[in-house]
Amino acid sequence: xxxxxxxxxxxxxxxxxxxxxxxxxxxxxxxxxxxxxxxxxxxxxxxxxxxxxxxxxxxxxxxxxxxxxxxxxxxxxxxxxxxxxxxxxxxxxxxxxxxxxxxxxxxxxxxxxxxxxxxxxxxxxxxxxxxxxxxxxxxxxxxxxxxxxxxxxxxxxxxxxxxxxxxxxxxxxxxxxxxxxxxxxxxxxxxxxxxxxxxxxxxxxxxxxxxxxxxxxxxxxxxxxxxxxxxxxxxxxxxxxxxxxxxxxxxxxxxxxxxxxxxxxxxxxxxxxxxxxxxxxxxxxxxxxxxxxxxxxxxxxxxxxxxxxxxxxxxxxxxxxxxxxxxxxxxxxxxxxxxxxxxxxxxxxxxxxxxxxxxxxxxxxxxxxx
Numbered sequence: 001x002x003x004x005x006x007x008x009x010x011x012x013x014x015x016x017x018x019x020x021x022x023x024x025x026x027x028x029x030x031x032x033x034x035x036x037x038x039x040x041x042x043x044x045x046x047x048x049x050x051x052x053x054x055x056x057x058x059x060x061x062x063x064x065x066x067x068x069x070x071x072x073x074x075x076x077x078x079x080x081x082x083x084x085x086x087x088x089x090x091x092x093x094x095x096x097x098x099x100x101x102x103x104x105x106x107x108x109x110x111x112x113x114x115x116x117x118x119x120x121x122x123x124x125x126x127x128x129x130x131x132x133x134x135x136x137x138x139x140x141x142x143x144x145x146x147x148x149x150x151x152x153x154x155x156x157x158x159x160x161x162x163x164x165x166x167x168x169x170x171x172x173x174x175x176x177x178x179x180x181x182x183x184x185x186x187x188x189x190x191x192x193x194x195x196x197x198x199x200x201x202x203x204x205x206x207x208x209x210x211x212x213x214x215x216x217x218x219x220x221x222x223x224x225x226x227x228x229x230x231x232x233x234x235x236x237x238x239x240x241x242x243x244x245x246x247x248x249x250x251x252x253x254x255x256x257x258x259x260x261x262x263x264x265x266x267x268x269x270x271x272x273x274x275x276x277x278x279x280x281x282x283x284x285x286x287x288x289x290x291x292x293x294x295x296x297x298x299x300x301x302x303x304x305x306x307x308x309x310x311x312x313x314x315x316x317x318x319x320x321x322x323x324x325x326x327x328x329x330x331x332x333x334x335x336x337x338x339x340x341x342x343x344x345x346x347x348x349x350x351x352x353x354x355x356x357x358x359x360x361x362x363x364x365x366x367x368x369x370x
Contacts (some may be wrong), residue, residue, distance in 0.1 A: 006278065006310055066095050081347045085265040086346050087266055087268075089269050109268075109333045111263065111334075115260060116213045116312045117334070118271065119217060119220070120163055120216070122232050122235075126223055134159075135160035137158060139162070143190075143222070152193065153198045156201075162219070164311065165213075165298035166202065168199060172197065172291075179211065187213055193212065206302060210259055214254075214257045218254050220257070227254070240267075240271075240286070242265040244263045246262045266345075272334045272336045274294050302314065305354070317363050329353055331348025332346070
């Protein structure tokens, strides 16, 4: 019995020693781990999702085939007029920026009717997602107010007609009329547009109609179940890292489809680069290549001097190179020259909206070496 007791006591002693060793090792291990964390030798076990980098890259003009001396001549010429900024992108990188005194890369500019091109982009994304069947979808699908007998003459208007300014709705904006002002001051913008008489059969006559482009904002909202500005933020602006965008609304809270979008010049250049890349940004397809092709080829006659018209993009040749571009009142431009792999953004406040085109052609195009 005495031997058994001694044996049990020995086992207890061994167990206690083992437990003590474990405790000691545990304490040592805890403080060792804590010290290693404090000294940043190992990372904490919290894994944060890495934020995708959507920032621009830069390079010298010379490396991308752009004449620096010609750019300097452009900068000097720009000082003489109210052109506030230009951003020149060649081969996917910024090679030159100009900002008039008082402005910089963080300045937010109102791009006026360049908004129309952006509404066109969102229509394309909605079609890609199956939220709008195609450009042949009729306006009455999205606007129940067109079901009444008094609106029968507008039932043949399609999304394509709005994209190409061929709705046939009477609108006097470019001919010295004040319809844009009347639209902006009306209590209900959509009803103001729909309240105009038909002046031509839909699809037959090009007539620049900001009111028709505003209807695109209402179409998008009805089709996707959110405001066009919200839809754009989720599927266009955030995927491109465009954090500066501000987009106004009409009195009913419908995003202004024809005017009123604001952003930095750098963010505007991302839209041009997206189209130049066939709808891709950082290897991600944002909008289908098919829509990019369709919207940047001739869909309507357009206007002499301004160019032919696609789906809310102007088409014109500069320096012998085919260019498509967004244009806004006062000299706002997003220009894309595919053959030269070039995107140019210009913001201005000039009396002649076309004036920046001459500077673009005579100075910036002259700087780009083929």
